[in-house]
Amino acid sequence: MTHTDVPHEGWRKEYLGMKIVSKSQKDLLENGPKSLSQSWILQAMYNDWKTMKGYKDPAPTDCQSSLKEWEKSVKKYQTRGTN
Numbered sequence: 001m002t003h004t005d006v007p008h009e010g011w012r013k014e015y016l017g018m019k020i021v022s023k024s025q026k027d028l029l030e031n032g033p034k035s036l037s038q039s040w041i042l043q044a045m046y047n048d049w050k051t052m053k054g055y056k057d058p059a060p061t062d063c064q065s066s067l068k069e070w071e072k073s074v075k076k077y078q079t080r081g082t083n
Contacts, residue, residue, distance in 0.1 A: 011046065011049050012029040012030070013029075014049065015029060015045060015046075015048075015049045016029055018049070018052060019048070021045075025041070025045065028041060028042050028045070029042070029045065
C-alpha cells in the first residue's frame with residue numbers, strides 16, 4: 001500500500017479511540033494545530049497512527065551519485081585542446 005492509498009479522513013477520531021491522550025493532544029486532534037510546534041506533535045501522532053494501522057511509506061528513491069560519475073558527465077561538455 002502506498003502513501004496515497006492511506007485513508008486520511010477520520011484518522012484523528014480513530015486515534016482518539018486507540019490511545020490515551022493528554023488534554024493538549026486531544027485539543028490538537030479536535031481543533032488542529034495553531035503553531036509549527038503543534039503541527040510537529042500532530043504529525044508525530046499521525047505517524048504513530050499509521051504505524052499502529054500497519055501503513056508504510058514507500059522507500060525514498062536513491063538519488064546519490066559519486067564525484068567520479070559527476071566528473072564523467074562534465075567531461076562531455078569540456079572542450080579539448082584549447083589554450
